[in-house]
Amino acid sequence: MADPHEIDPSHQSLWRPLRLLQASMDADIARIYAAERIDGLKPSYVMELLRLHARGPMTITELAESVNRTHSALSQKVAAMREAGWVETVAGDDARSKKVTLTDQARAVIGRLAAEWRATEAALADLEAELPYPLSRVVTDIEQALERRSFHDRIAEKLAQDPGWG
Template sequence: MPHDPTAQASVWRPLRRLLNDLDDEIDQFYAQRGITGVRLRFVGPLIRLGHRGAMSIRELADALEVTHSAMSQTVASLRREGLVRSVTGTDARTRQITLTDRARQLLPLLEAEWRATEQALRDLDAEIPYALSRAVADLQQALARRRFRDRLTAHLPPS
């Protein structure tokens, strides 16, 4: 039987763990402040709706550079948590997503957390010898030269 590839450490598993740990700390920040029902993936859409007003799911997805499917799922979760509601758009075929009063009350703290998180990440970037933001930009440039799919295929046996 061939060697189990999942038995050896993944090259980027530490990065995934790091990002998950950071996300967990932000979740703890919300919990310490008694904020329930708010997940990290909700914050961007809530802030965007707070600044732009009612938007369709497509507009929100495009504005935040995620797929329509992902935003549709997020909006469904936001609705379940009582943070957004849908209203009829300019024509009867479209639905617009708007904030509830509960979401509007949370916005100042959500925006403050967002700004503080971005500053804390800039501080971390400045503290290490090679900034993660630089590494990401360098990786994006390398992938622009040669897609990851092509790199992956190069390491597979011929089909």
């Protein structure tokens, strides 16, 4: 019988533990919101909500640039946040543009979201202090390695050596 790892290479993953760790930590943040009855709020919305609070209404393009995301990704997120009642779109500076703004629901909890952000960052700093090699350092080191040679180029090289690709 064939090795299951050869049939389904997804059994091996260097990234999955990191994704699961982040999902677990996000779930803990979501538990904080649930305990405080802040319903329908995902941890992934908070940066955009805080940014809108700090800078005021923005177009999707402006918001995307401010959080370093693509227009497409932010457009989808804004749609989900609008459906959940956290943001709304209003007329922009001209008849063709729209701006994203906080709803009353978001404004009512924005101070608490800022407090949660600060507490989360402080908890992460405490956690990193316990580690021999902090995750923020790992990220910086990976970014520097990818500046030397892109992830795309690294994958393309491996694919060129894999008979299953060609």
